[in-house]
Amino acid sequence: MANIKSAKKRVKVIEKKTLRNKMIRSEVKTVIKKLEAAIASGDKAAAQAALLAATSKLDKAAAKGVYHKNMVSRKVSRMAAAVNKMA
Numbered sequence: 001m002a003n004i005k006s007a008k009k010r011v012k013v014i015e016k017k018t019l020r021n022k023m024i025r026s027e028v029k030t031v032i033k034k035l036e037a038a039i040a041s042g043d044k045a046a047a048q049a050a051l052l053a054a055t056s057k058l059d060k061a062a063a064k065g066v067y068h069k070n071m072v073s074r075k076v077s078r079m080a081a082a083v084n085k086m087a
Contacts, residue, residue: 024066031057032079039082047083054079 002008035050055076062072 021066024061024064028054028057028061028067032075035079035083039086042086044083044086047086051079051083
């Protein structure tokens with residue numbers, strides 16, 4: 001355990017940031033699962049709405065530094081392609 005005051009503070013700050021990152025990752029996973037469910041059900045309108053929500057969450061996560069921007073770009077591109085491929 002840290003003995004120096006600044007090291008103790010860093011531990012507390014890292015715990016807060018870790019919790020925030022976990023919450024954001026969980027939200028992103030949830031919206032991606034909803035999108036995949038909409039694609040699987042074949043409902044294009046719901047899939048497009050879910051794509052919009054997922055894109056927004058992923059972009060916000062990238063802006064906060066939770067995910068790398070290239071990874072987010074790749075995921076959004078693949079999700080959009082999957083929605084566009086629906087009949």
